[in-house]
Amino acid sequence: MASLAVAFSGIGFALRTQSHMRFHAFAALIVCTLGLIVSLKPLEWAIILLVIAIVISAEMINTAVEQAVNLASPSIHPVAKVAKDVAAGAVLFAAAISAIIGLLILGPPLWRLLAG
Numbered sequence: 001m002a003s004l005a006v007a008f009s010g011i012g013f014a015l016r017t018q019s020h021m022r023f024h025a026f027a028a029l030i031v032c033t034l035g036l037i038v039s040l041k042p043l044e045w046a047i048i049l050l051v052i053a054i055v056i057s058a059e060m061i062n063t064a065v066e067q068a069v070n071l072a073s074p075s076i077h078p079v080a081k082v083a084k085d086v087a088a089g090a091v092l093f094a095a096a097i098s099a100i101i102g103l104l105i106l107g108p109p110l111w112r113l114l115a116g
């Protein structure tokens with residue numbers, strides 16, 4: 001129970017302090033709403049939920065790396081820069097691939113819906 005509480009506190013910290021985390025959560029909400037509108041199939045839902053989990057987890061790990069680097073290296077250091085840049089790159093990579101997957105899965109049914 002205590003470990004659940006600390007995990008939720010970590011999620012709360014990321015949501016409160018990271019605008020990118022709030023953006024990803026909002027984007028996930030929009031994608032799930034669109035998925036309901038176009039009645040995605042179970043396998044499509046599984047892929048969408050998997051990529052949402054990957055992006056949000058990457059953002060939280062990025063936040064953890066930032067905090068750890070701030071603690072270990074409050075002053076400017078090239079290694080601190082590499083650690084933060086690589087963590088940010090992981091989020092960008094996951095988000096870019098997820099956007100493509102979202103378009104592949106949601107694009108055709110949304111297009112059919114809009115085309116009438």
Ligand SMILES: Nc1ncnc2c1ncn2[C@@H]1O[C@H](COP(=O)(O)OP(=O)(O)OP(=O)(O)O)[C@@H](O)[C@H]1O
Pocket residue numbers: 017018019020066073074075076077078080081084085088
């Ligand atoms: N201690 C440091 N030494 C060298 N470069 C740093 C250091 N801290 C930050 N940087 C550089 O600044 C960039 C932004 O760092 P910062 O900690 O502000 O991350 P951020 O993604 O902007 O965080 P937040 O989302 O909390 O605003 C890093 O990717 C890195 O290039």
